[in-house]
Amino acid sequence: MKAGKRVALVGLLAALSVGLGALERFVPLGAVIPLPGVKLGLANLITVYAIYRLSASDALGVLTVRCLVSALLFGSPVSLAMSLSGGLLACIGMWLAHKLPRVFSVYGVSLMGAALHNIGQIFCAALWLQSAAVFAYLPVLLLVSLVTGALIGLISDLLLVRL
């Protein structure tokens, strides 16, 4: 792929990612599951797509740009740190999972992403707050990640077949 095309594509995917992240704020998942940081993770859709269709560095690029822009637009330095910890861990895990297509399908990759994203964020929160108490949220977040991971996996599956 030519360099220019690559830049444009990564930029496009990153922008989409930011957009999806903003869009999912309209879904009040927090009303159903009253935990901080519980999200559908629609932006992960793009990350999964990038992992399957682009190189590792490009996928990582999409994720990093998404985290940076999202934090700049909607968040704070703290949210950036949390976003990156969750995102980077998830990206690495998802990449590894996708490298084993006979073990994990896109559903597994997506689940991996959802779970690792939450784990990464909780670890970051624990470090930031200097408190192990936040780990109390982890069990429920993990259970939620089972559902959201499967959902994003489904959409990714449908997406990857067509695109």
Add this chain to the structure above:
Amino acid sequence: MKSMTSASNTCAEFRFRFGDFVLALAILLASVLLIGLWSGKQGTVAEISQNGRLLYTVDLSEPQTLTVEGRYHNVLRVENGTIRVIESDCPNQTCVHSGGVTAGTLCCVPNGMTVTVRAADVDAVIR
């Protein structure tokens, strides 16, 4: 972009793999385990009352010594998550012989003192 006609790393719809289920199970087990571990580590507190009036609420995770003065003098010691009466000048000494409790109650009837151990109702305070 990889060729769109290449289907080598596209999953056909709804084709699951063994690893997916293992992972899902692992996440499920991890969350259950964490719930189990966490509720065990929850702080327990002892409420020390005298004649129905709450005197102290003590966190059992920190070693400390307390005194309850009344008709008689009770010295309570908190250690290793248990609370016990180490010294008392009451006539029957039942309280001293009761040993340590990690749950339930302990009392010195002559001194009107009761100790009730229960789970803490605050997980953590995040500032």
